[in-house]
Amino acid sequence: MKLVMAFIKPFKLDEVREALTPLGVQGLTVTEVKGFGRQKGQTEIYRGAEYQVSFLPKVKIEVVVPAELVDGVVEAIARAARTEKIGDGKIFVLDVERALRIRTGETDRAAL
Amino acid sequence: MRKPARLAAVAAATPLAALPAMAQEAAPAALPAISAGDTAWMLTATALVLMMTIPGLALFYAGMVRKKNVLATMMQSFTICALVSIVWMVAGYSLAFGPGNAFIGDLSRLFLSGLAERWDQPFVMMEGEDPATIPESVFVMFQMTFAIITPALITGAFADRMKFSALLVFCVLWSLLVYAPVAHWVWHPNGWIYALGALDFAGGTVVHINAGVAGLVAAIVLGRRTGYGSENMAPYNLTLAVIGASMLWVGWFGFNAGSALEAGAGAAMAMLVTQIAAAAATLSWMFAEWATKGKPSVLGAISGAISGLVAITPAAGFVLPMPALIIGAVGGLAGFWGATALKKMCGYDDSLDAFGVHGVCGIVGSLLVGIFAYAPLSASGTDPGTAGSLGQFLLQLYATAAVFAFTAVATFVLLKLTDLVVGLRVAEEEEREGLDVTQHGERLA
Numbered sequence: 299m300k301l302v303m304a305f306i307k308p309f310k311l312d313e314v315r316e317a318l319t320p321l322g323v324q325g326l327t328v329t330e331v332k333g334f335g336r337q338k339g340q341t342e343i344y345r346g347a348e349y350q351v352s353f354l355p356k357v358k359i360e361v362v363v364p365a366e367l368v369d370g371v372v373e374a375i376a377r378a379a380r381t382e383k384i385g386d387g388k389i390f391v392l393d394v395e396r397a398l399r400i401r402t403g404e405t406d407r408a409a410l
Numbered sequence: 411m412r413k414p415a416r417l418a419a420v421a422a423a424t425p426l427a428a429l430p431a432m433a434q435e436a437a438p439a440a441l442p443a444i445s446a447g448d449t450a451w452m453l454t455a456t457a458l459v460l461m462m463t464i465p466g467l468a469l470f471y472a473g474m475v476r477k478k479n480v481l482a483t484m485m486q487s488f489t490i491c492a493l494v495s496i497v498w499m500v501a502g503y504s505l506a507f508g509p510g511n512a513f514i515g516d517l518s519r520l521f522l523s524g525l526a527e528r529w530d531q532p533f534v535m536m537e538g539e540d541p542a543t544i545p546e547s548v549f550v551m552f553q554m555t556f557a558i559i560t561p562a563l564i565t566g567a568f569a570d571r572m573k574f575s576a577l578l579v580f581c582v583l584w585s586l587l588v589y590a591p592v593a594h595w596v597w598h599p600n601g602w603i604y605a606l607g608a609l610d611f612a613g614g615t616v617v618h619i620n621a622g623v624a625g626l627v628a629a630i631v632l633g634r635r636t637g638y639g640s641e642n643m644a645p646y647n648l649t650l651a652v653i654g655a656s657m658l659w660v661g662w663f664g665f666n667a668g669s670a671l672e673a674g675a676g677a678a679m680a681m682l683v684t685q686i687a688a689a690a691a692t693l694s695w696m697f698a699e700w701a702t703k704g705k706p707s708v709l710g711a712i713s714g715a716i717s718g719l720v721a722i723t724p725a726a727g728f729v730l731p732m733p734a735l736i737i738g739a740v741g742g743l744a745g746f747w748g749a750t751a752l753k754k755m756c757g758y759d760d761s762l763d764a765f766g767v768h769g770v771c772g773i774v775g776s777l778l779v780g781i782f783a784y785a786p787l788s789a790s791g792t793d794p795g796t797a798g799s800l801g802q803f804l805l806q807l808y809a810t811a812a813v814f815a816f817t818a819v820a821t822f823v824l825l826k827l828t829d830l831v832v833g834l835r836v837a838e839e840e841e842r843e844g845l846d847v848t849q850h851g852e853r854l855a
Contacts (some may be wrong), residue, residue, distance in 0.1 A: 346750030349642045
């Protein structure tokens, strides 16, 4: 099992979700986060006062999938979230040791 | 306000005294009674002006501060509404509109004494003046809403750092010793600026220059916010500010058209020019910002509207639509300059631009009315009205400078006094933590 953790532009969330559903992804978790990367930040100006906003809003998607699905999932997220402009985000893939569905007690692949 | 015709002068010119029989017949018809229409409009206008402070100004200011100070900022406007109402009832009205002398009213109307006898009579501001067509109670209340919004406007200058206790002490002192005298100078027939013939229809000097200059002095005396210039002080939620500014815009019709003190052609013209100036200033600030900073910001557009409303305030009952367009457009540019270049150049931290908008645009309007006044709008009885001229412009300049100087000095003294009694500024830790939790024990979720 693999955990795919993707940081994307907030307005791309719906497109990513639509791209993942046909691949058999059964569920995912979304968090609103802030951070910076190469995009650095933005300048906001209020009545002439300039503020360097160093943390930009992003959406973090976490989805755990069987190992054989991971390449398709990563590719689908990347395709859906890409605008080819700076700040499109990043995807990380991590190993997952165990999984458990709390209601039924099912474990690992059956719990996904 | 509309200047009532001098009834005494009219009476002296008419040989009524020589004809007692005719006088008896003519007198009842000549004396205006309370007009239901005028009174209905003034009751409405009064409610509109109160709405400018709560929730209008409370929202406008709260939307511009950081999240940790939102409640404290709203609390300032809300509390000032209650506090100044009582101050006005106890002594403020008497000091502003009691006969007194050229500089201040007197104590003859403490606790609104005299209303018991005159409550159902047409209001007469002073012996010999033409009676108004409204009862005094609505005049007291209408003026009360002006006395409320003026100190509430000042709070924008020292947002994020003043102790709540200091705010209360300062507002009581300032209402009685700065607002009331200046209102007396400008709007009471005994007042020295009124006697000079300087024009201020709805409070360019009394409300806006007064509050703006007091704000400037307060911003300098209190010092900059901790982290000013180095930390992010971006507004928490500009939607609140947009709603607040919109309520101010609508409420301003009560402020300006209500200052006619009647529901006539003068009030209608005041309303029209108010709308034109507000619209022109919204656009002039927006395009100026777009051209110089790259984007037309929401905060810029609403600030422009307020600038235009401020600039037209002293002129509302005295000018026609074309001058209103100019006053508004100039007001928007002046406000933009005041809140950006001027503030940056001088280095003070007028947090929400009480001086940059109200002070600067109040001055613009007070001066321009001296150029653009259209005499028939202020004519009444034998008075031909006041027309714009170089002489009138210089008179406006004189009145503006006098109010500026008095307010600056008096506000400085009152702030120092408040500092001695309770201390003006919260501790740096409290400022970092935010006024909501340190002053009021509450916070936004």
